[in-house]
Amino acid sequence: MTNQHTPAKLDPLLHQPVRTRIAAFLAARGETTFGELKKALEISDGNLDSHMKKLVASGYIIVRKVEGKGRPQSFYSLSEPGRTAFRAYVAALQTMLGL
């Protein structure tokens, strides 16, 4: 069967719905803030924060901090390894679905 679920072949870090959505949003958008991600994903601060920490720790997401007036702002984007991993993940999904 072509649509058989075989998670063993998939990147475990990206094969999680929230993290998949984060990676897809960043792949399309480029750079974004925590607030924009939260709004797009419609999840709680705590939930998003825990997934972001995993993706940042793995090196899939890079953080750019901008100092200025008021609080420093953090901008998140996919790193090159993150982008490559996301492409490979999408390709693996497509193979599994016979697309």
Place this chain on the structure above:
Amino acid sequence: MTNTPATQIDNIHAMLDSGHHSVRIEKHTFLIWGLGGAAVVLFMEWFGAQEFLKTYWQNNIAIYAIGAGALSIIAFLDHRKTRDIRKERAESVSFTQAQLIKLWWVAVGLCILTGFGMAFMDLALLTYPISLLIFGAVFYTHGLFSRQPLSLSGVLMVVAAVIGISLAVSKVLPYMTLQYLGISVFGIGLPLFAFLTDEPKRFSTALGKTGFSLGWLMTVFLPVFLVHFIAGQVSTPTGMVIVLSDFTANKAQYSKGRYIVRIPSGTKVPLMVSLEGKSLALDGNAPIAAHVTADIQVSLKDGKPDGRVKAGDAGWTDWDKRGWPLWLKDVKAELTSEKGPHAVLKLFANF
């Protein structure tokens, strides 16, 4: 939340769609560009009507320089305001939006460049440079969303158009050569871009880009100059130089052989103007007294011009190949009790 491959693909599509549709124009952008743009147009029209500077050239250069400066200030103010608002709301400017802002500036630049060109050239003469500007903008746009160095291709096409217009306006090249430029850019320049896109790493450094740009411009302009000089070669006439009064007084004497008639500066030249229109007409029988502002020499063969002409200190040129750009600058129609109805037509001759 399930994570079957089909669900995951759906999630990815939804988020890619959400990420791509991240472009938003802020309210202040409409206000700043709308009101600022209207003010710039009003000011340019008013400044043009005052004729503060002595010549048509100076006036137009000043008008478009002021217009370009004012629009740059508007662009800067809008950019800064947008950045501040986004920062306040802890939002970023997406990649797509950042590229679209550049396109906005390109569009403003094209408006200024074509407006400036049309101040000195008839629209028909600008066909080829405008085509280059449009295609340059299209290539630049492709480059904004591509890893290939296509933006450089677009910039080079725009630069070629600007150089072409400048050379024609400053009379280094006749207007007719702008069509050679169009042929050269499309026929030679575009195939050369294949090297740039095929081997982007070779041209990725500043030195590589500069080298390619200079090489490309030289390769594109060299044939234009060659064709101009080869096709535009006009041999110097060898006949005896006679003054206009001598020629008109001894028509029979100069009806055979080769002569050069000198028309001195200040000579009156009747312009036979005809006009067709729904509410105004001129049959062309009533001459308008123009006068020559530089000595003109005309080569004659058997009493008729053979096409070679020389104006002032310039070299001999071919009458037919040179092109004689002349266009209407302004029309003012009035009705007063003293003069009755009358109209003033201002023409500009770039020769």
